[in-house]
Amino acid sequence: MVPLYTSRHLAPSPAERARAVLARPNPATVTTQSGTLHLVDPACHVHPGGTVSLLLPDRHHLLDEMDRGRTAATVEFTDTSALALRDPTRSLLWISGTLTALDEATARMRALRLIRDDPDERLLDIGHGRTMVSLDPYLVVHSDTEGCNLLGNDEFLRARPDPLGRWEGPWLRHLEEDHPDLLAALALACPGDVPAVHPRPLGVDRYGMTLRFEGPDGDHDVRLPFGRPVEGPQEVAAEVHALAGLPDACGPY
Structure with missing residues (x-):
């Protein structure tokens, strides 16, 4: 990758x-x-x-x-x-x-x-x-x-275990299955040139999230930093929507 x-x-x-x-x-x-x-x-x-x-x-x-x-x-x-x-x-x-x-x-x-x-x-x-x-x-x-x-x-x-670790998997699956529009907006926020494919949510931690682009020439990972460290689902939702340039979410996703 x-x-x-x-x-x-x-x-x-x-x-x-x-x-x-x-x-x-x-x-x-x-x-x-x-x-x-x-x-x-x-x-x-x-x-x-x-x-x-x-x-x-x-x-x-x-x-x-x-x-x-x-x-x-x-x-x-x-x-x-x-x-x-x-x-x-x-x-x-x-x-x-x-x-x-x-x-x-x-x-x-x-x-x-x-x-x-x-x-x-x-x-x-x-x-x-x-x-x-x-x-x-x-x-x-x-x-x-x-x-x-x-x-x-x-x-x-x-080292401090990441507070998001236990629910990271369900959150990533929910993001991919139910919010393709949010992922598309995050792709537009990625710096530099990214492959023209739909991004996959690869990971999230208290400092940011990472998208994967499975392009024809290989896998490309892009990390998007949050504006501040987060501690829970509500804060993650706010930071992800800010990255995408969208209004803040009402729920944890």
């Missing part, structure tokens, strides 16, 4: 982009010495101490490996577009570290602490088809069109 325009305005840091990958329901692949496990929705959470919890299927052979001690592993997270794009991969995140399976009592206590700040219903699957494991990272690498970045553990831990 070819980025046509990179904003000089505020944008998420590499560490923030990495944390956003974990907040969204992205697929992941766990690789250890004994094999690999592909996860459709690993339900990841980053804890204050820096560990990352994952939910794995009960009775998987990787859990047997962890029963024999801490297991070295690399987990690859694929940041996938919510839309059926020609190239749906937006970025990749690799976390290398050691995996430890938690007993059900410890896992439930950890889940209760998480639910206070993040009401993630997937945590209710502990003991009912899923087992929580703890990943202690020693290497974190994030790669996207902006570059490949090796992240320090402190940098990764301090």
Whole structure:
């Protein structure tokens, strides 16, 4: 893909982009010495101490490996577009570290602490088809069109997850399916020359949104910065309509 325009305005840091990958329901692949496990929705959470919890299927052979001690592993997270794009991969995140399976009592206590700040219903699957494991990272690498970045553990831990991450997918799908006129207006606001094709909404974060133009010569991404950082759906709606030069919206879209 070819980025046509990179904003000089505020944008998420590499560490923030990495944390956003974990907040969204992205697929992941766990690789250890004994094999690999592909996860459709690993339900990841980053804890204050820096560990990352994952939910794995009960009775998987990787859990047997962890029963024999801490297991070295690399987990690859694929940041996938919510839309059926020609190239749906937006970025990749690799976390290398050691995996430890938690007993059900410890896992439930950890889940209760998480639910206070993040009401993630997937945590209710502990003991009912899923087992929580703890990943202690020693290497974190994030790669996207902006570059490949090796992240320090402190940098990764301090990064603020994007407040729009959980509802980004439904918002992008709604924008494409129900507001083609708004997308057309956003295309007119893009700087420089863009392919003469209808834009696809690729991503949104608190600093701006990105459109993809799937042209005959390849994919072209254009980032449109918001006038100010946003925190929720109403503010996103106002900034998107301002970018398009349209009256402000009454609802979150």
